[in-house]
Amino acid sequence: MNFDVDESRVNDAVNGSFFSRVWKLVTPYWRSEEKSMAWVLLIAVIVLSLFSVFISVLVNSWYRDFYNALQNKDLGAFTHLILYFCGIAAIAILGAVYRLYLTQMLTIRWRRWLTEQHFAKWLAHKNYYRLEQGGYTDNPDQRLSEDLNNFTSDTLSLSLGLLRTVVSLVSFSVILWGVSGSIELFGITIPGYMFWAALIYAAVGSLLTHLIGKRLIVLSNQQQRYEADMRFSLVRVRENAESIALSDGEANENQRLSARFGMVWSNFWTIMKVQKRLTFFTAGYSQIAIVFAFVVAAPRYFAGKIELGELMQINSAFGNVQENFSWFIDAYTQLASWRATCDRLLSFRQAMDENEARVPAIKVSHESDALQLEGLALSLAGGRQLLNNANISIAAGEKVMLSGRSGSGKSTLLRAMGGLWKEGHGAVKLPAKRAFFLPQKPYLPIGTLREALSYPQAPEVYPAERFAEVLETCRLGHLVSRLDETEHWQRMLSPGEQQRVAFARALLFAPDWLYLDEATSAMDEEDEAA
Structure with a gap:
């Protein structure tokens, strides 16, 4: 028996421009009924982020004065600067705490709004059924839970991080340009040479980072899918535990689950190898950055053109500029994960949009007093004909039984009447009256028995005593005491x-x-006869 697990046939490719489609996913919340609170929180977080940049600028100036005080053995200045630093640190801690708190508040509010919107869209137009039956998308539970969570948190984290990086880059570039002076190279005087050194260092690092780590985008997408597939398989075992136990199917299920985990294992090893190469480069890049500024600024220090304080200020400013220029390098793994998350969400939404735009081949309407089939033809996806040019009219009060061999299309006809079947053509005219479908395997939601009985309506719709009456009628009197x-x-x-x-x-x-x-x-026969 073959237990190999094929890769999902679902295509997560997104039609159209990636960024324009992400923009359409991002912007509705900021124009929604929650926009006032959303903008207040966003502005507050931005202000606190910019405030943290201001604190960093103050600390940079503090470096110069502090190391000059050490060089001059000035105890008074040293004591004053230590107290000054404690004040700056206390304010910085307070700002960092509230920046994190408000960012989390904005993230969970945005996630709640997006989740509710996607719940409504997924459950509308029978999307949840047709996408599952047609295999248009995999693991909608993951996309509605993990992917929406990752999308909101990563989008805010990356966008706010980029904003803070740009502001910090401008601030420290001005400082670095002013304190680094100029250098003559091959007869050419280069002003603000430390700034250009940081720019070149970061540009080369960013290019090499992308070349080394670009496979992470595809691999991250695949890892999310394989993890979700394995969770789904585990849920299937839980849901069918009795059948598996009676069939002694444990060894079979073990092989199936191991095959699923094998995909997780294999893909994760590939991610590990890519991340190992990427980490070799980024770790080396970061370590070299620690001494790079000292090496480049050392000639002016040893020539007596700058003091120790200025050297430390240059090193601090260079570190900030180089770090800001290197934002792409530091955020690359998160960017790869964010891109994979966006692809999965956008392909999910695209599949739902395409399903909603698909014109049904079988027209189902509620417009008559009788049940009518007009020229109804039904077939399977493989082309096998189940029903051809059926015409029938059933009046109210009539009892009709369909009989036939298993697989002859009895259930398919009911699915077509319910608007669930897409293979075929013709029309189904249902009575414009209260109707109810009883499938072979009923759905009982997790909750109280009273809620399961009243589904899909709320229990409050019916008189409380009516629940006990219908249970007694259906020979379920032993469950009356368990209604709640x-x-x-x-x-x-x-x-x-x-x-x-x-x-x-x-x-x-x-x-x-x-x-x-x-x-x-x-x-059993007795219950069926009753």
């Missing part, structure tokens, strides 16, 4: 009991039209 217990009812109840709960739900809803798809298949 919260359980995973699909695990607690047998298949026959689940189907009887579904009938109790139908009695509670009291539809004018009831459609059943082998809704008694798990019941």
